[in-house]
Each structure stands twice: as structure tokens, then as C-alpha cells.
Amino acid sequence: MKKFRVVQWGLGAMGSGMARLMLEKDGLELVGGIDMRPDYVGKDLGEVLGAGRKLGVAVTSDPASVLDKAKVDLVVIATTSWTKEQMPDLKRILSAGINCISIAEEMSAPEAQSPALAAELDALAKANGVSILGTGVNPGFVLDLLVVALSGVCHKVERIEASRVNDLSPYGPTVMKTQGVGTTPEGFAKGVADGSIVGHVGFPESIRMISEALGLGVTRIEESREPIVSKVYRETPHVKVQPGMVAGCAHVAVGYANDKPVVKLVHPQQIHPHLEGQGTGDYINIFGKPEIHMSTGPEIAGGIATMGVAVNMIPHVVAATPGLKSMCDLPVPAALMGESAYRRRV
Numbered sequence: 181m182k183k184f185r186v187v188q189w190g191l192g193a194m195g196s197g198m199a200r201l202m203l204e205k206d207g208l209e210l211v212g213g214i215d216m217r218p219d220y221v222g223k224d225l226g227e228v229l230g231a232g233r234k235l236g237v238a239v240t241s242d243p244a245s246v247l248d249k250a251k252v253d254l255v256v257i258a259t260t261s262w263t264k265e266q267m268p269d270l271k272r273i274l275s276a277g278i279n280c281i282s283i284a285e286e287m288s289a290p291e292a293q294s295p296a297l298a299a300e301l302d303a304l305a306k307a308n309g310v311s312i313l314g315t316g317v318n319p320g321f322v323l324d325l326l327v328v329a330l331s332g333v334c335h336k337v338e339r340i341e342a343s344r345v346n347d348l349s350p351y352g353p354t355v356m357k358t359q360g361v362g363t364t365p366e367g368f369a370k371g372v373a374d375g376s377i378v379g380h381v382g383f384p385e386s387i388r389m390i391s392e393a394l395g396l397g398v399t400r401i402e403e404s405r406e407p408i409v410s411k412v413y414r415e416t417p418h419v420k421v422q423p424g425m426v427a428g429c430a431h432v433a434v435g436y437a438n439d440k441p442v443v444k445l446v447h448p449q450q451i452h453p454h455l456e457g458q459g460t461g462d463y464i465n466i467f468g469k470p471e472i473h474m475s476t477g478p479e480i481a482g483g484i485a486t487m488g489v490a491v492n493m494i495p496h497v498v499a500a501t502p503g504l505k506s507m508c509d510l511p512v513p514a515a516l517m518g519e520s521a522y523r524r525r526v
């Protein structure tokens with residue numbers, strides 16, 4: 181089997197996990213790693229990944245030294261959440277004539293926030309004969325692609341309500357700050373107002389994907405962020421929450437078509453939800469014909485699933501027609517377990 185040659189750009193929590201997953205796959209060959217961390221640069225990629233063996237390629241902070249289309253089929257990039265911030269790096273990948281998968285939340289549907297940047301990426305990809313996809317667990321899978329796929333049996337859809345209830349406890353200090361965990365309710369309100377507490381990144385993107393795929397005609401999206409105030413003491417290695425303080429953020433987004441709410445997405449994220457009897461899970465409700473109620477519990481594991489879907493999409497993105505793609509444009513993702521999974525499908 182001819183292997184897909186992949187470079188991993190960004191070797192943080194997600195990027196290093198994806199790179200390790202690539203090492204387990206018969207149809208993938210990890211041919212390079214890019215990161216700017218001084219403690220990684222120059223070291224063997226296998227050593228940085230803790231893979232237990234050397235890979236014979238050093239981690240570099242100089243993308244130009246590895247972006248050679250004769251040697252690389254695709255770059256997976258895991259550096260930031262924001263399209264604008266990732267734009268210079270995405271342009272370098274596409275200009276080099278190499279396909280790209282990004283897990284930046286905004287890249288799931290970049291046209292939702294930045295139509296101009298989306299058009300620029302689409303044009304650049306087409307000019308260079310390659311494709312670019314944004315994916316991840318959410319946005320990219322649970323609250324958009326799964327919803328769209330379930331609607332595939334419906335005669336009609338009147339409205340959709342989906343929620344993902346998860347546990348933030350495994351995450352680090354950045355996530356605690358951006359979700360407002362450990363603040364007071366007043367501090368939470370201030371953080372939402374000044375933009376330092378953002379909640380979930382990805383609702384406009386997910387609603388855009390659902391609306392476009394089904395033709396729901398959403399023209400307006402409203403978002404609200406409320407503090408989840410704890411009744412009990414909760415603690416992680418990064419934050420302590422006394423009763424009365426904020427344990428998480430209940431983020432809701434509603435998409436309207438002609439002033440009628442047609443898509444409601446709910447994502448309450450908090451540390452240790454079980455301490456107040458709250459289980460975790462993913463719930464999709466489609467009201468129409470037939471009515472559909474799907475639930476999984478506990479939640480589909482976010483980090484593992486992000487690594488999985490990004491790596492599993494590699495053959496689809498290499499095979500895709502040139503341009504900017506979303507998860508709704510490409511064949512269904514499937515775990516890469518054997519040779520037939522790697523066959524090029526368009």
C-alpha cells in the first residue's frame with residue numbers, strides 16, 4: 181500500500197496525539213514535525229513524541245524546510261482556534277501545493293465569521309490544485325456532522341436542538357480562563373463583556389454547516405453565556421472552586437430563519453459535573469418527520485475524538501477536488517483500520 185506522507189504542524193496536546201496516532205497507521209507515514217517550542221526544535225520527532233524510537237527527522241521551526249510537495253501529501257495543523265491567526269501558515273501550506281487539515285475551530289466553516297478569508301483560502305487551494313478541511317470533535321463532528329447525517333432520513337425538519345454536556349476537568353489553565361472557571365459570578369459577567377471569557381468556540385460554524393447542508397436558511401445567530409454557579413466545592417490541578425463560585429459556562433446559540441428559531445445548540449461545560457449529579461453526554465433532537473432523539477453517554481471523548489477524526493480524514497482530503505471543504509462536503513469519516521479505508525474516494 182502506498183502511504184500518505186504527512187507533516188504535523190503544532191506538537192501540543194492535540195498535535196502530538198495525532199502524530200502518535202499516525203505512527204500506528206499502516207497507510208500513513210509521519211515525515212515531519214513543526215513547532216516553535218525551543219525545547220522541541222532540533223530534537224528527533226520520535227523522541228519529542230515519546231514514541232520509544234527515533235524517526236530520523238528533527239522537529240523544525242522553519243516550515244519552508246519541510247513543505248516540499250514532492251515529499252509531503254498533507255499537513256495537519258493544530259496551532260490555534262482562529263482562522264485569522266492561522267492564515268499566514270495556511271497560506272504557506274497551500275502555496276507549497278500541499279493539502280491541509282486544520283483543527284482550528286473557526287476553520288470548520290471559516291465563511292461563518294470571515295467570508296473574505298474563506299474565499300481567499302478557497303482560491304489559493306484551487307490555484308495550487310489542493311484541498312483544505314477544518315475538522316475536530318466540536319465543531320467538526322458532534323454538533324454538526326452527526327446532526328446533518330441523522331437528518332438524512334427525514335422527510336422534513338422543523339427544528340433541531342442538540343447539546344453536548346461535558347467535563348472540563350482534564351483541561352489546562354487556558355481553558356479554565358476562557359470558560360470563566362474559578363471566577364465569581366460578577367467576574368464572569370465582566371469577562372463575557374470584555375471578551376476574555378468566550379465559552380465554546382464553534383457555534384456559528386456548526387450552525388452554518390447544518391443550515392447550509394439542510395437548506396434551513398439561517399440568517400441570524402444569537403449566543404448567550406451564563407455562569408454555572410457551583411453549590412459544592414470542586415477542584416482540579418489548575419483551579420479551586422468554592423460554593424458560590426463559577427464551575428463552568430453554559431453557552432447556548434440559536435440560529436433563526438425568518439425570525440423562527442430553527443437550530444438551537446447547547447454546550448454547558450464545567451469541571452466535575454458529577455459532583456452535582458450531572459452526567460455527561462451528547463444529545464441530538466430533530467423535530468420533524470420522523471422525530472429523532474439520539475443520545476450518547478458519557479460524552480464522546482473530546483481530545484481522543486479530535487485526534488481520530490483529523491487523522492481519519494487524511495485520505496479523503498488528499499483525494500478531494502481542489503478548494504476549501506467542510507465535513508459536509510467530503511465522504512463520511514471512517515476509522516482507518518485496513519487497506520480499503522485508504523482507497524481514494526471522491
Ligand code: NAD
Pocket residue numbers: 189190191192193194195214215216217258259260261262269283284285315316317318319320482483486
Ligand atoms: P496546545 O496549546 O497544547 O498546542 C499548540 C502547539 O502549537 C504548541 O506546541 C505551540 O508551540 C505550537 N504552535 C502554535 N503556533 C505555532 C506556529 N505558528 N508555528 C509552530 N508551532 C506553533 O493546543 P492543543 O490542545 O493541541 O490545541 C490546538 C488548537 O486546536 C487549539 O486552538 C484548540 O482550541 C483547537 N482544538 C479544536 C478542536 C475541535 O474540535 N475543532 C478540538 C481540540 C482542540
